[in-house]
Amino acid sequence: MSESAARLIDAADHPTSMLEAAARIVHEDLKPLTLKIDLEGLYPQAVMHQLGAAGAFRPHLPAARADGAMDMPSSIKAMSLVSQECLSTGFSMWCQDTCGWYLQNAVNSSVRENWVGRLAEGHVLGGTGMSNTMKAFAGIEELRLRGKRVDGGYVVNGSLPWVSNLGAGHVFGTLFDVEGEPGRSVMALVDCDTQGFQLRLSAHFTALEGTRTFACIFQEAFIPDAMIIDDDGAAFLRRSRAGIVLLQLGMGLGVVQSCIDICRDVEPMLGHVNCYLEDRPDELQLELDDTEEASLALAEDAFEESDDYFREVLQLRLTSGELALRAAQSAMLHTGAKGYLQSAPAQRKLREAYFVAIVTPAIKHLRKELAEMDQAS
Numbered sequence: 001m002s003e004s005a006a007r008l009i010d011a012a013d014h015p016t017s018m019l020e021a022a023a024r025i026v027h028e029d030l031k032p033l034t035l036k037i038d039l040e041g042l043y044p045q046a047v048m049h050q051l052g053a054a055g056a057f058r059p060h061l062p063a064a065r066a067d068g069a070m071d072m073p074s075s076i077k078a079m080s081l082v083s084q085e086c087l088s089t090g091f092s093m094w095c096q097d098t099c100g101w102y103l104q105n106a107v108n109s110s111v112r113e114n115w116v117g118r119l120a121e122g123h124v125l126g127g128t129g130m131s132n133t134m135k136a137f138a139g140i141e142e143l144r145l146r147g148k149r150v151d152g153g154y155v156v157n158g159s160l161p162w163v164s165n166l167g168a169g170h171v172f173g174t175l176f177d178v179e180g181e182p183g184r185s186v187m188a189l190v191d192c193d194t195q196g197f198q199l200r201l202s203a204h205f206t207a208l209e210g211t212r213t214f215a216c217i218f219q220e221a222f223i224p225d226a227m228i229i230d231d232d233g234a235a236f237l238r239r240s241r242a243g244i245v246l247l248q249l250g251m252g253l254g255v256v257q258s259c260i261d262i263c264r265d266v267e268p269m270l271g272h273v274n275c276y277l278e279d280r281p282d283e284l285q286l287e288l289d290d291t292e293e294a295s296l297a298l299a300e301d302a303f304e305e306s307d308d309y310f311r312e313v314l315q316l317r318l319t320s321g322e323l324a325l326r327a328a329q330s331a332m333l334h335t336g337a338k339g340y341l342q343s344a345p346a347q348r349k350l351r352e353a354y355f356v357a358i359v360t361p362a363i364k365h366l367r368k369e370l371a372e373m374d375q376a377s
């Protein structure tokens, strides 16, 4: 084993050193880029590779760890550290972590063995085209991708409007239904360089422009059996759904902490009048600490498949989204006019917090699923 490979394993298996390394990367390498990412749409590719090398994408992936353990709380903590500085990068990290999680949960061991290490180490960057899937399984919209069984794989047609952390040489996980087999779907890893597949830059975004978000167009794209993660898509989603949503908590926790810090920073100058505002930093901190404690505790059991457990995960995801909106509003009100400067963190946090609230599962989606679960019980 090379010295650098040994260091990677060391970092992944020792969460404290991984988190220290991630904090250093955030401070020294990401922070100087944050404004460019926000205002110019820079994609922080070098930072993503550095985070991977530090072991930040692997704690929740037993298949990529020397000790075979699962430590999703550390993955969430690392994403929270990054999201405190820049949610674009935090979201790209969620895309990467979630793609690795799909491989961790693959029934096809060869796709897992071929790809999980490369994603965990950040050598290959990856994403997740599963918003449509999650909404389709929640009865919100139809599946947009359809595959036809052919010799040695599937030919897939359709499109996904927005998938992030993509580019030439990247991969992503997605799910398609199967022509002529109502109710059956297949989960696959898609190589962005596949023939018949195209990334189309069709939109520009506020706050998230630095996430390399593309429309994904499948026109007779051939997905070989070697890239099939599970030929029972519904079973796959049931197995992996909790982890997908739990990992997102890292984004929410990070954004909220940074908003609290912004409120605290102006306390010496404006505390005498800010004390008349709601959602003061100490109050928000108490709520954040409770949410964080609950998140990290739930994340210990991310392989759990029961509906009761998933209900708790959805509720916590809703709480973190709602808290992010309140914290971002509070940061704006606490900083006042200075928060309105184009370079001010407060107005960026506001735009970032709304993304936490609208990315699938969005607040409205979460409330729908929770209401239906309550009716069924």
Ligand SMILES: Cc1cc2nc3c(=O)[nH]c(=O)nc-3n(C[C@H](O)[C@H](O)[C@H](O)COP(=O)(O)OP(=O)(O)OC[C@H]3O[C@@H](n4cnc5c(N)ncnc54)[C@H](O)[C@@H]3O)c2cc1C
Pocket (backbone or CB within 6 Å): 095, 127, 128, 129, 130, 131, 132, 135, 141, 161, 162, 163, 164, 165, 205, 208, 209, 211, 213, 358, 359, 360, 362, 365
């Ligand atoms: C910056 C950014 C990055 C994203 N990255 C990802 C990602 O990596 N993976 C992923 O799966 N999802 C991604 N999404 C989608 C996201 O998770 C949500 O699904 C999306 O924001 C809409 O969710 P909603 O529930 O609010 O749907 P609504 O906004 O209520 O519903 C709108 C529906 O209309 C359709 N729609 C809207 N605009 C268009 C369009 N221009 N072309 C085609 N269809 C359209 C969509 O299917 C969507 O479901 C991203 C969105 C944004 C804004």
